Amino acid sequence: MSQTIEFSVTGMTCDHCVHAVTTAAKDVPGVTDVKVSLEDKKAIVTGDAVDTAKVIAAIEEEGYEAAVV
Numbered sequence: 001m002s003q004t005i006e007f008s009v010t011g012m013t014c015d016h017c018v019h020a021v022t023t024a025a026k027d028v029p030g031v032t033d034v035k036v037s038l039e040d041k042k043a044i045v046t047g048d049a050v051d052t053a054k055v056i057a058a059i060e061e062e063g064y065e066a067a068v069v
């Protein structure tokens with residue numbers, strides 16, 4: 001079943017940051033869609049059986065802080 005998970009993401013200051021976070025989250029198994037908002041400091045991740053810890057780890061590997069909202 002498809003799920004949508006909201007993450008807070010801190011440290012993004014430009015569109016390149018948004019792109020880095022988006023591509024990192026999209027590489028996590030099960031993720032089908034990622035919408036990152038620089039203004040809201042959020043990442044909305046959609047997918048099936050998504051491991052939230054893996055999403056957070058992928059985002060933090062890029063140098064940003066993430067947490068499930």
Ligand code: 9UX
Binds near residue numbers: 013016017018
């Ligand atoms: Mo967003 Mo950066 O730039 O070095 S990717 S601030």
